[in-house]
Amino acid sequence: MTDERLWQRDKAEFSSGLIASGPLSEQFVELTRLLLAASTPAQVLEQIVAAAYRVVPGADLVSVTLRAPDGTFHTPVDTGKVAVELDAVQYRAGTGPCVDAAAGGSPGHVSSDDLAAEPRWPDFSQAAVRHGFTAILSTVLVPDADPPRLPGALNIYSRGPDVLGPVARDVALLLATHGSLALAGTTAVSRAELEASHLRRAVESRDVIGQAKGILMHRRGLTADEAFDLLRRTSQDLNVKLAELARTLADRHTELDAP
Structure with a gap:
């Protein structure tokens, strides 16, 4: 098991863009191996969500939003039931970072560093803060999808303020690209x-x-x-x-x- 001090030092160096090797770089090597071994889009998404939880600076909860042709949204993969609950708040309200990113037309990602003061999504923001989350980053999946395929989103929730910055966005974009490739040939939205x-x-x-x-x-x-x-x-x-x-x-x- 990786020593916690080594992991934290490596994470700090990774966030500074200085790392060439260490536990986090090993995680990306392992992710590549797992993605090559995955046999279904669902398995690929599971590996990407797990990797995001491990390597994105500030990630405390991760989920995937997929949009169906009828306009409804689903969360087929997540790292905790709270993610499903918070995603669902957005689906019911018809707005929120997950929905806005997956609805198409977003500039690649939708985020907020301070949900307690976020005016765009009052229902979602209040629910997220109640669960102790202060920030979110939703990165678009399948951004160039043509009907019947539709965009989705990789969602990263954080309990810390001002942590989902440029490094987190870059890593999330890399992971979302893998997810987009996995979803490129399917219109499926549920795990089944x-x-x-x-x-x-x-x-x-x-x-x-x-x-x-x-x-x-x-x-x-x-x-x-x-x-x-x-x-x-x-x-x-x-x-x-x-x-x-x-x-x-x-x-x-x-x-x-x-x-």
Whole structure:
């Protein structure tokens, strides 16, 4: 377990932009490994929320807001029930940093360093202060989303004043970028939908790869393993995803010359 004094020293250096190695840099290395191992958008978001809680200076509570096509908002991932409660206050009011960031059109993030004196969101601000939170930073997820995909937000709550500054915003932006990539191909908003959408894409990819293999086996006289190996090598040579290559072959195989 990392020594607490080392961790605090490293966090202070990180906040000053001086750190080259240490517990926090190790956290980012570990995050990269976990993101590569994650198999669903929900798992990616869980890793990002956990990382934000660990490495964003001042983060005491973290959640993700996703917006549905019908305009409703959801919190599929969080680090505590209070986050769900405070997010819900904003959803009911139709305004708040999470909602404003996820509604689209924000300049990348929405924040407040003093919720006790915040006039923009009275319902949310009062609820947050009652729970001991004085600041919030909501960074946009999927900022360039085109319908039916819609923006969301990575939300970071803090109990300390004036701590969610430039460093926190930069780290949150980095994490939100990873989250945006994970959400780029789905319109799902709940944890179950995020899991299901991945399974649907996995099945679709498997089916189209099977079609492409069948075409190659028939036209080239290849075995199933040989057909898959040809698809894999061609995918690597062309720097195209295997499923995309297979879909192109399945959709346009009639345009190819017969063997």
